[in-house]
Amino acid sequence: MKDKIRIASGQGFWGDLIDAPYTQVTAGQVDYLVMDYLAEVTMSILQKQKNKNPKLGYARDIPELMDRILPICKEKNIKVITNGGGVNPEACAEAVIEVARKHKIGNLKIAVVLGDNILDRIDNVISNGCQLNNMETGEPVSIVKDKLLSANVYFGAMPIVEALNMGADIVITGRTTDTGLTLAPMIYEFGWSKIDYNLLSAGTVAGHILECGGQASGGNLLADWRSVPEIENIGFPIAEAYPDGNIIITKHQSLGGKVTIETVSEQLVYEIGDPKNYITPDCVADFTSIKLDEVGKDRIRVYGIKGNPETEFYKVSCSYSSGYSAVGTLTYSWPDSLSKAKQADQILRKRLENLNLKFDEIRTEFVGYNSCHGPLATKLDEDKINEVMLRVAVRGSDYNSIERFGKEIAPLILTGPPSVTGFAGGRPKPADVVAYWPALIPKKLVEPKVEIITL
Amino acid sequence: MKKIKLIDIAHGRSGDKGDAANVGIIAYDDKGYQLIEKYLTAEKVKEHFQGICLGKVERFELPNIRALNFLLHNTLGGGGTVSLKHDAQGKTLAAALLRLELEIEE
Numbered sequence: 001m002k003d004k005i006r007i008a009s010g011q012g013f014w015g016d017l018i019d020a021p022y023t024q025v026t027a028g029q030v031d032y033l034v035m036d037y038l039a040e041v042t043m044s045i046l047q048k049q050k051n052k053n054p055k056l057g058y059a060r061d062i063p064e065l066m067d068r069i070l071p072i073c074k075e076k077n078i079k080v081i082t083n084g085g086g087v088n089p090e091a092c093a094e095a096v097i098e099v100a101r102k103h104k105i106g107n108l109k110i111a112v113v114l115g116d117n118i119l120d121r122i123d124n125v126i127s128n129g130c131q132l133n134n135m136e137t138g139e140p141v142s143i144v145k146d147k148l149l150s151a152n153v154y155f156g157a158m159p160i161v162e163a164l165n166m167g168a169d170i171v172i173t174g175r176t177t178d179t180g181l182t183l184a185p186m187i188y189e190f191g192w193s194k195i196d197y198n199l200l201s202a203g204t205v206a207g208h209i210l211e212c213g214g215q216a217s218g219g220n221l222l223a224d225w226r227s228v229p230e231i232e233n234i235g236f237p238i239a240e241a242y243p244d245g246n247i248i249i250t251k252h253q254s255l256g257g258k259v260t261i262e263t264v265s266e267q268l269v270y271e272i273g274d275p276k277n278y279i280t281p282d283c284v285a286d287f288t289s290i291k292l293d294e295v296g297k298d299r300i301r302v303y304g305i306k307g308n309p310e311t312e313f314y315k316v317s318c319s320y321s322s323g324y325s326a327v328g329t330l331t332y333s334w335p336d337s338l339s340k341a342k343q344a345d346q347i348l349r350k351r352l353e354n355l356n357l358k359f360d361e362i363r364t365e366f367v368g369y370n371s372c373h374g375p376l377a378t379k380l381d382e383d384k385i386n387e388v389m390l391r392v393a394v395r396g397s398d399y400n401s402i403e404r405f406g407k408e409i410a411p412l413i414l415t416g417p418p419s420v421t422g423f424a425g426g427r428p429k430p431a432d433v434v435a436y437w438p439a440l441i442p443k444k445l446v447e448p449k450v451e452i453i454t455l
Numbered sequence: 456m457k458k459i460k461l462i463d464i465a466h467g468r469s470g471d472k473g474d475a476a477n478v479g480i481i482a483y484d485d486k487g488y489q490l491i492e493k494y495l496t497a498e499k500v501k502e503h504f505q506g507i508c509l510g511k512v513e514r515f516e517l518p519n520i521r522a523l524n525f526l527l528h529n530t531l532g533g534g535g536t537v538s539l540k541h542d543a544q545g546k547t548l549a550a551a552l553l554r555l556e557l558e559i560e561e
Contacts, residue, residue, distance in 0.1 A: 041536055136473055222549060223466035223483070262466065262481070265520045269479025271470040275517050275524055288517050322537060363532070363539040372547040375506040376554055393539035436535045438473065 002031075005189050007182055007206070007239045010035040012213025014042055014059050014084070020213060020236050021065055025072050028252040030238060031189075033073065034181040036211050037061075037084035043175065044149040044319035044434045046086035047119065057088030058172075063095040070096075071103050074169070081160060081181050085172040087117055087150065092172050093453060100455055108455040111163030113173035115449045118316070118441075119151040125445060132316060132439040141439060147320040149434060153441060154315045156281030157203070158194065159448040160184035166452045175317065177280050179207030182239060190243040194282075201285035201307025202245035204278070209249055209267050209302070210237050216249065216267040218257035223266065230256025247302040248295065259298040281315075281443075284308040313440040322435035323360070323397040328409035329367070331389045331422035338382040340417035341366055341390040347416050348392060351408055357401035365391045389422065395433060402430040457561050462553040465491060469549035472526070474534035475510070476545030478552050481522040488521035494557045500525050503555050507548075525552075 008030040010021035014037040025033055037059040050057025062084045073080055085092040089112040100108050118125060122145060125132065132141035132151075141148075152175035161184050163171045171184075183203035186192060192199045209216045216237040218228035228234075235255025240248040251259050268287065272278060275287035284307060291304035332340040345364045352362070367389035370377035394405045406428040413420050464487035467480040480495065482488035497514040504512070510528030517524060531545055532538035542548070 220468070221466075222468060222553075223481075265481045265522060266466065266468040266479070268520060269477075269481065269517070269522050269524055270468045271472060271477055272479070272524055273472060273477065273515075273526060275515050288519055290517075290519055292520060325536075325539060327539075361532075361539055365541050367541060371541040373551045373554070376503070376551050391541060395537070395539055431536075434536045435533075436473065436537075 001191065001243060002189050004240055004242050005031045005185060007032040007034055007185055007210065007241060009210035009213050009236045009238070011037060012211065012215060013037070013039055014061065016213050018061070022068050023255060024236055024252070025069050025076065025078055027235065027254050030078055032185045033078055033080045034210065035082040035084060036178040036181060037082060038086065038175060040317055040319065040436050041434055043087060043152055043317065046088070047150040050088050055091050058086040058092035059084035062092055063099055066096050066099045070099055070105060074105050074108065079164070079169055079185070081171045081184060083173045083176040083181060085112060085174050087152070087174060089114060089172045089174050096170060096172070097453065097455060106455055109166070109168045109452055110170045110172065110455070111166060111168035111450055111452045113155065113159040113163060113171065113176065113448060113450055115447050116153045116155050116174040116176070117151070118153060118446065119148065122148065122151060125441065128445055130441050130445060132318065132441065135438045135440065141318060141437060144320040144437060147322070149319045149321055151316060151318040153446050154281060154317065155448050156180040157184035157187055158282065159450055161187045162450045163452065164188040166450065168452060178211035179204045179280050180282060182207030182210050183282060186241045195309070197283045197307040197309055198305060199245045200283040202247060202305040203241065204280050204283060204285045204307070205287070205290055205302060205305050206239040206241060206247045209264060210239055212267060212270065214257060215270065216263055217251050217259050218263055221263055221266060223262035228258055232256065245303070245305065249300045249302060250298055253298070259300055261292050261294055261300060264292060264300045264302070279311060281310060283310050312443055314443055314446060316439045316441045318437035318439060319434050320437055322433045323395060324399055324402040324430040325393060325395040325433050326402050326406050326428040326430050327391065327393040328406065328428045329389050329391045329422060330409065330412060330420050331387055332417065333387045333419045334385070336383050337385050337388045338366060338369060340419070341388050344390055344412050344416045344420070345392060348408060348412060352405065355404060357404055358398045359394045359396040359401060361395045363393045367391050399430055406430065456558050458556045459490065459559055461495070461555045461557060465553065467549035467553065469545050469547070471531055471534055471544040474529055474531050476527045476530045476548050478525045478527060478549050479522055480525070480549070480552060481520065485521065488518065490557065490559060491523055492516065492518070494559055495523060497525070500552065503552065504530070
């Protein structure tokens with residue numbers, strides 16, 4: 001057994017720094033590269049792409065990235081784990097195989113984790129007694145069944161562990177928890193028992209710290225944000241894991257950013273609910289047991305973690321089509337910038353009303369004044385604000401109303417208050433609104449499947 | 456009684472959980488944690504976010520990292536891509552909470 005492994009975070013979301021995975025595998029020693037590509041809304045976008053072209057439906061950054069890093073990973077024996085397979089892990093694997101062939105890399109095992117996509121078997125799930133009730137409203141999924149765009153079960157670390165046990169060098173999954181990507185190599189390398197919930201929770205906490213990339217190593221840091229060194233060249237976090245469940249969060253020393261109690265603490269509280277019950281498919285981690293110690297420069301020891309058995313359910317993330325939205329913006333300058341923007345908003349609303357358009361919601365915000373903090377924003381003398389951006393957003397089920405709204409923004413320039421600019425982008429187009437439907441499914445109704453392709 | 460600015464004793468981070476926002480507030484030291492633990496109640500946070508948080512506020516304690524986690528329900532205009540808010544994911548709400556002044560006993 002290895003005495004420690006180093007797991008590098010490569011992406012915090014699809015759209016993150018393109019070069020981060022490359023620098024993670026070149027700027028120092030690591031054993032694993034883990035990359036999270038999937039947000040809730042991502043799955044519905046990928047499903048739409050796959051509907052149009054059966055060879056798509058995965059994070060298309062991956063082949064290009066693998067073209068850069070695969071030869072390096074092969075040479076340094078770095079394993080790559082990603083959920084960027086989206087709704088089509090097999091097609092993603094095929095694209096990676098092509099890359100491997102181009103570089104004449106042989107003796108390579110690529111695993112795909114399948115079975116998370118239940119969109120085609122919703123009826124089957126319902127007939128098995130699971131109504132996929134919305135976790136927030138309690139309503140059964142049948143009321144949006146005709147509008148469903150995607151439905152994916154969150155798998156945990158175990159299918160990835162199975163893939164690693166089969167000798168995989170690269171593991172490509174569909175919907176897998178971000179934390180499972182990091183926990184899996186620890187279970188595999190250290191032979192952790194799948195009922196040692198304290199160890200599983202330690203790996204889960206490490207996964208939570210890594211899952212947003214640079215957000216744990218100096219990015220988006222509220223505590224003394226000016227103090228982050230060389231953030232333009234930020235090193236993403238690395239979890240140095242030990243068989244006893246001790247984790248050191250660190251980064252490559254040659255890169256920028258920093259790892260401190262503050263950077264790790266901020267990430268620990270990010271997007272959590274009840275900290276005593278951080279539920280994953282693998283365990284229920286207790287975040288109130290986590291201890292942090294600074295044990296060196298950019299080295300934070302994370303330890304003492306306790307956890308409890310996993311639940312009998314997987315979480316399911318469904319998305320469904322829920323009408324259209326559009327956003328229009330115009331910028332007004334001094335003098336009286338805010339007063340002008342407010343009057344423009346009133347004019348626009350009267351015109352929309354006269355047109356008898358139908359909206360579920362119209363929202364006005366003044367960017368540069370109160371769009372972030374609303375009523376909490378410091379009250380300023382309206383006439384002294386240098387400039388303000390009027391932002392009006394609409395949402396509704398009537399496409400024509402949303403489209404017509406888009407045609408009413410630009411006319412305000414010639415038929416509204418003066419000293420206005422910022423309409424270079426053209427008419428706002430209606431965008432599809434994708435609503436999210438979280439539910440639970442008994443684990444016995446879903447079977448993860450691991451397939452391995454050997455080159 | 457004296458007033459203390461929350462931003463002087465704590466930092467934090469916020470994000471979305473559906474239509475709820477999560478706001479984690481972390482004290483810089485043990486003394487700071489004693490203050491937020493005592494004075495930064497769910498009621499206080501609910502009152503602060505009047506007009507923004509339309510649902511209930513839940514508070515959870517993480518004394519191990521000197522943090523409090525708040526769940527602000529019905530806050531993000533429907534959440535996800537449904538929300539028309541510029542800050543649809545509540546990313547700036549931790550900073551918004553740090554605007555708060557705590558009245559503490561001397």
